[in-house]
Amino acid sequence: MPGQVGATRGLQHPPAGGDSERGAAPGMLEEPQGLPGMLEEPQGLPGARQEAGEDGSPPGARQEAGEEGSPPPGSPDPPQGKNIVPGIVYLGHIPPRFRPRHVRNLLSVHGEVGRIFLQPEERFVRQRKKKAGAKAKSYTEGWVEFRDKRVAKLVAASLHNTPMGTRRRSRFHYDLWNIKYLHRFRWPHLSERLAYERQVRQQRLRAEISQAKRETSFYLRSVETSQRFARRAAAAPAPAEERSWGFVQRPTEEEIQRRKAGAGGRRLRGQLAKAREIQLKSQTSRSLLAKIFNAADAASEEAPGGPDL
Template identity: 65%
Template sequence: MMSDVKEEPLEEEGPLEKREGPSEQEGGAEDEAGGVTEVAETNETAMERDSGDEIVGEKPARKMGVPGVVYLGHIPPRMRPKHVRNMLGIHGEIGRVFLQAEDHSVRKKKKKAGCNARSFTEGWVEFRDKRVAKNVAASLHNTPMCARKRSRFHDDLWNIKYLHRFKWTHLSERLAYEKTVRQQRMRVEISQAKRETSFYLDNVEKSRDLARLRERKSRSGQPFQEPSWGFTQRQTEEEIQRGKQSRGQQGQADKSQRRQLRKAMAKTQEIEKKSQSNVSLLAKIFNARGKQD
């Protein structure tokens, strides 16, 4: 039986560069898609590296691209971050995904109406390569979210926009700022509620004290006088206009009286002047007659 088996000639191994060619092409294709690959090394190449010899023609691994962020303006009901990652992950490698939840007041109204589902209003998706993010935003905008008709998101359209020069740190800073503003608003509202509660309790205690004092005065037969608030009521608009009109009328009457008084004083001055001139004439006349006599 050993004699029936034919011996096949052994294939001669080619040079190292020819054997490494396909692996380099595959690695280059994956690099263009955004992945990172490592070229498989044979025992001979490993021995050569250990000896310190350099391999001619080996290409260095390409670096990861700059990440890009796209904005999702519409999030359908019952869509979660895992759905977004699964649907957009086929176009490129995805890093972080953030979906903004709906307002607390809207969620509270939905709970009262009997709907306990949580919805999102907008979202941000980070791609590892900004070129992929640009292509996704340009190709998927205003297109159906899912091609399958049985999918719950088939009737919804993508609303995607690439954010130029937008980084994930900008989003995190904005969210941190909104969180601090929300906390500050909550502190102000809580302090205002505390002040109102303390004012109400103080007034309740005062009213109880006044009721006890009134009962004590009524038992002893002494008159009880209610305490006054001790403030002046601001005038209404009608009262202000009425006061202006009355002051205007009174001012006009005063003006007419002052005018008449000035006229009367001017007349009396004229009469006095005339009387003084007549007295001088009479004095001259009578003095001259007395000298003649």
């Protein structure tokens, strides 16, 4: 399938550095608590025996000395004098209630099976299923190590898209193998990939937490600012009435001419009134003088013994 093939291709180039041919470093092989897996103990693998811890440690996280086992019946004998290179196949589909022991029982008939690792489902999916009442633990993908890579290639080519169960009464009879051989992929690459995913998950979690903290602090600052402005508005006096500004329009030409005409008429009327007043005063003075002189002449004429003219 395209999505699964892309996932397996990404596993061929792990992001973490290191020599892929050497054993995995102890620090790179620890699995986080939030990513428990299921590791099946290999049977009959000479040299070492691996077990999965209670916390679901990834493959290669712990090794214990064990007794050498004999290869299962029917497996081809390895050629003498040649180094046996193990091969790993990728399982893209894990049916419900499918456990590592089922993988070993179904694949050991084709060749010697070493380490097995099944990736559990995400934690939020598991919690949702628990709320729904499901108790069985499910897995999403897996990796199986064969002692000989030629056997792994043969198994991947022959079992792909074939029924898992050999018997019709088997619960996995209607499930098909989705299996692919991982070219140049070693078991330490899987440990490095799991460690890289753990780091990415932790980094994403830290980024989400920091983003939530920033949003919370911004909200609190906004609330404090609004409260401070509300207190200031309540303590401030009542606002005064807004002052209105009036603007006078410039007079038109007609208004200017009318105003000039009115001013000239008032000045002329004032001058005429002043002239009449002066004339009236002069007339009053002449009549007064005439009265004075006329009275004097009359008195002189009436006096006895006055001069004869």
